[in-house]
Amino acid sequence: MGEAVARFWREIPQRYNFMGNKCGSCERIFFPPREACPFCRRKSMGKMQEVQLTGKGEVVTYTIIHVGPEEFEEQVPYPIAIIKLEEGPQITGQIVDCSIDDIHIGLKVESTFRRIQAEGYTGAIYYGYKFKKCE
Amino acid sequence: MEEVGIVSYGANIPRYRIKTEEIASVWGKDGRSISEGLGISEKSVPSVDQDTATISVEAARAALKRCAINPKDIGAIYIGSESHPYAVKPTGTIVGEAIGATPDLMVADFEFACKAGTAAIQTCMGLVLSGMIRYGLAIGADTSQAAPGDALEYSAAAGGAAFIIGKDQIVARINHTCSFTTDTPDFWRRAERKYPSHGGRFTGAPAYFKHITSCAANMMNHMGTKPDDYDYAVFHQPNGKFPIAVAQKLGFSFEQIKQGLIVSFIGNTYSGASPIGLSSVLDVAKPGDRIFVTSYGSGAGSDSFDLTVTDAIKDLKRKNAPSIAQMVADKEYISYGVYAKITDLLYWE
Ligand SMILES: [Zn+2]
Numbered sequence: 001m002g003e004a005v006a007r008f009w010r011e012i013p014q015r016y017n018f019m020g021n022k023c024g025s026c027e028r029i030f031f032p033p034r035e036a037c038p039f040c041r042r043k044s045m046g047k048m049q050e051v052q053l054t055g056k057g058e059v060v061t062y063t064i065i066h067v068g069p070e071e072f073e074e075q076v077p078y079p080i081a082i083i084k085l086e087e088g089p090q091i092t093g094q095i096v097d098c099s100i101d102d103i104h105i106g107l108k109v110e111s112t113f114r115r116i117q118a119e120g121y122t123g124a125i126y127y128g129y130k131f132k133k134c135e
Numbered sequence: 136m137e138e139v140g141i142v143s144y145g146a147n148i149p150r151y152r153i154k155t156e157e158i159a160s161v162w163g164k165d166g167r168s169i170s171e172g173l174g175i176s177e178k179s180v181p182s183v184d185q186d187t188a189t190i191s192v193e194a195a196r197a198a199l200k201r202c203a204i205n206p207k208d209i210g211a212i213y214i215g216s217e218s219h220p221y222a223v224k225p226t227g228t229i230v231g232e233a234i235g236a237t238p239d240l241m242v243a244d245f246e247f248a249c250k251a252g253t254a255a256i257q258t259c260m261g262l263v264l265s266g267m268i269r270y271g272l273a274i275g276a277d278t279s280q281a282a283p284g285d286a287l288e289y290s291a292a293a294g295g296a297a298f299i300i301g302k303d304q305i306v307a308r309i310n311h312t313c314s315f316t317t318d319t320p321d322f323w324r325r326a327e328r329k330y331p332s333h334g335g336r337f338t339g340a341p342a343y344f345k346h347i348t349s350c351a352a353n354m355m356n357h358m359g360t361k362p363d364d365y366d367y368a369v370f371h372q373p374n375g376k377f378p379i380a381v382a383q384k385l386g387f388s389f390e391q392i393k394q395g396l397i398v399s400f401i402g403n404t405y406s407g408a409s410p411i412g413l414s415s416v417l418d419v420a421k422p423g424d425r426i427f428v429t430s431y432g433s434g435a436g437s438d439s440f441d442l443t444v445t446d447a448i449k450d451l452k453r454k455n456a457p458s459i460a461q462m463v464a465d466k467e468y469i470s471y472g473v474y475a476k477i478t479d480l481l482y483w484e
Contacts, residue, residue, distance in 0.1 A: 016233040074183050074476055096184065097150050099467070113192040113233055114184040125220055127188060127229060 004119070008126050015128035018053040018111065020089065029053070031089040055111030055129060057085040062095070062103055071117040079103050083131060097132045108134040139260050140305035140442065142204065142270060143451060145197025146296035146414040147190045148401055148462040149278075151180040153474050155289050161471045162284055169289060174375015178292040178402025180469060181278040183477045185293065187216045188226045190276045190407070192233040194297035197456035198272075199234060204299065206234045210268025211241040213258050215251025215275045215406045216295075217324065217331075219244050230274070241268070248322060249371055250432030251275060252296070252406040257312050257438060259300035270301040277405035282330035283480050290374055292402025296410035306448040307417065307426065310441040311358055315350035322433035333433075339377075342435050347371065347381050350437035351429045358441050362386040366424040369395035369412035371431035373403045387427070394419060400463045406432075415459035420444040 013019035014032045022029045023037035024047030030037075031053055037044035062081035065072070072078070079095045081103070095103060096114065109131040118125040154177045156166030170176050181190075191214055199206060212227045219226045227242035241262075245251040252275015259271025276295020281287035300309075321342035324331035334342075347370060355361060362368070368391045370378040375398050382392045395412035398404075404411055409430035416426055424444040431437050457465070475481055 012232055017235060096182065113189050113196070114182075115186060115189060116184070125186075125188075127192075127233070130184065 005124050008124070015116075016113070018055045018129065020051050020053045020087070021048045022051045023047065024049055029087045029089060031085060031087070031091060051087070053085055053087050053089075055085075056134065057083040057109055057131075059095075059103065059105055059107040059109060060084050060090060061105060064100055081109075081131065083109060094130045095132065096130045102133070110134050137264060137302060138305060138308050139263050139300065139302055140308040140445075141417070142299040142301040142304050142306065143198045143202035144296060144298050144414050144417050145194045145199070145201065145456050146294070146411055146459055146462065147193035147197065147276075148294040148404075148411070148459070149179050149181045149185050149190070150465055150467055151182060151469050151477075152177045152401075152466045153180050153469055153471065157471050158289055172376075173289055174379070174399055175290055175402055176399055177468075178290060179294055179404070180474055180478060181293040186220045186278050187214070187218050187276045187295070188220050188229045190278065190293065190295040191226060191230045191274045191297065194274060194276065194295050195230055195234050195272060198297045198299050200455040201452045202299065202304065204270060204301075204304075206236045207239070209234075209236040209240060209270045209272050209299070211259060211262055211271040212236065213243055213245050213255035213271070213273055215245040215247065215253070215255045215273075216277050217246060217248055217251070217405055218277045218279055219246075222327075230272075236272070247436065248432035248434050249373070249403075249405045249408055250430040250436060250438055252410045253428070253430040253438040253440070254432075256298055256300060256440070257314070260309060260312065263300055263302055270299050273298045273300055275406035275410040277407050279403070279405045280330060280478060283475070285330070287331070287333065290398075290403040292404050293407075294401060294404035294411055295407035296414045298410070304447055304450075305445055306451050307420070307442045307444050310443055311354065312438060312440050313350065313353050313357060314436055314438045315346050315353060316436035317346070319346075319433075319435035321435055338433070342433065343371070343373065343377055343431050344381055344384065346435050346437040347429050347431050348384055350439045351385050351427070354427075354429070354439035354441060360441070362391070362427075364425060365391060365427040367394055367416045367420070368392050368427040369409055369416060370429050371437075372396060372398035372408050372412060375399040397459060397463065411459060417444075417448075418453065418458040418460065420448060422446045422448055
C-alpha cells in the first residue's frame with residue numbers, strides 16, 4: 001500500500017495538472033512525461049522541458065466497459081476512450097457526465113477533476129483527470 | 136479603509152438528480168405533499184467519483200477561468216465543508232495543487248455546518264486587508280448525506296462555489312461583514328459517524344430564524360440600510376420554505392431572493408448553499424447592484440455580507456465557465472436504487 005501511495009504522489013503533477021514534457025531536440029511532446037525522448041535518445045538527455053498541456057482533445061476510439069476491475073464495479077457500464085490531446089500525445093481516459101449514446105469518434109472532450117480510486121474505506125484516495133464533453 | 140471584495144467566482148454542481156417523489160415512493164410517503172412541504176422538487180447527487188475535493192477543484196478552476204490572475208498569487212485557501220473526504224488530511228492541499236497555487240500559501244479546512252464557506256470568505260478578507268496575502272481563495276462545498284428514511288434525505292445534496300478575494304479588479308466590493316453566534320445544538324454529527332442527527336422541530340425558530348434575523352438586522356443597523364436598498368438577497372436555504380419565510384420576516388420581497396434561490400432545483404448543498412446562491416446572483420448582476428447575503432450554520436451562527444457590484448463585472452469573463460442556471464439545467468435523473476449504490480447507502484458502519 002505504501003508503494004502505491006508514493007507512486008501516486010510522484011505522479012500528482014501529471015494526474016492533477018496535465019504536466020507533460022517536450023524534447024528540446026525534436027520538439028515532440030510527451031504525456032505522461034518521459035525521462036528521455038525515444039526518438040532522439042542520448043541527444044535529448046538534459047533537454048527534456050516541462051510543458052503544461054490544456055487537457056483538451058478528441059476521442060480517437062472508445063469502448064464500453066461492462067465488467068470492470070473491482071474498484072470500478074459501481075460505475076459499469078462506462079466508456080474508456082483513447083483521446084488525442086491538442087498537443088499531440090494520445091492517452092487512455094474515462095469519459096464521464098455523458099450518456100453512452102452521445103459518445104462517438106471525434107467527440108471533443110476536456111479534462112475534469114475526479115476521484116480515480118480509493119483503497120477501501122481506510123486507505124488513501126487518489127484523484128486525477130477524467131474527460132467530459134466540451135461545452 | 137482599503138477596499139476588499141470578490142475578484143472572481145466559480146461553482147460546481149454534480150449532474151445526477153433524484154426526484155423527491157422517487158425517494159418518497161421508496162418509503163411509502165406521498166411524494167407530492169413532501170415536495171410541496173419542503174419546496175424541493177429534486178436534489179443533486181454526487182457520482183461515485185465526485186466528492187468535496189473534486190467539487191472544490193472544479194469550482195476553483197471555474198473562478199480562475201473567468202479572470203486573469205496567476206494562481207501563484209493566491210496566498211491562502213480555506214475550504215468550508217462538513218463532508219471533507221478525509222477526517223485527517225486537508226482538502227485544501229488537493230485544491231492548492233490542482234490549481235497550481237502550491238507551495239507558498241496558507242491552507243486549512245474549515246468546519247461550521249452550513250456556514251463554513253462564508254466563514255472562509257471572512258478569513259480571506261482579513262488576510263487581504265492586513266496585507267498578509269494578495270488573493271485568498273474561499274470555498275464552500277459539500278456532498279452531504281442523510282440516513283436512509285430520515286427527513287433530511289429529501290434535501291441533502293451536493294455542490295459548491297469558490298470565491299477569489301482580493302483588493303484589485305474587484306467585481307463585487309464587500310462593504311461590510313458581521314456574524315451572530317451562539318451555542319445551539321440544532322443539528323450535529325458526532326466524530327466517526329456517517330450520518331448527522333438533528334433536533335427535529337428545534338431546527339426552526341431558535342436556530343435558523345433567530346440567527347439569520349439577528350445577524351441580518353445587525354448588518355442593516357451597522358450600514359444604516361433597509362431591505363429596499365438591496366437589489367438581491369441570498370439566505371441560507373436548507374429547504375425551499377425557510378429562506379422565503381425569513382426574507383418575509385425581514386421585509387425582503389420574493390423578487391429580491393428569487394435569483395439566489397436554487398434549493399428547489401438542487402436541494403440543500405450545505406456549505407455550498409449560500410455561496411451557490413450568491414454565484415447565481417453574480418451570474419446576472421450589473422454594476423451598481425447591491426447584494427445582501429446571510430448564511431446560517433447549525434450549532435449555530437450566521438454570517439452577513441453587504442456587497443456592491445462594480446464596473447469591473449463587465450470585464451469578468453463570466454461565459455468562460457458555466458452559469459448556475461446552466462448547471463441546474465444539465466442533469467440526468469437516477470432511480471433510488473442507483474442513488475443507494477453510488478452514495479454508499481448499502482454500506483453500514
Ligand atoms: Zn526528440
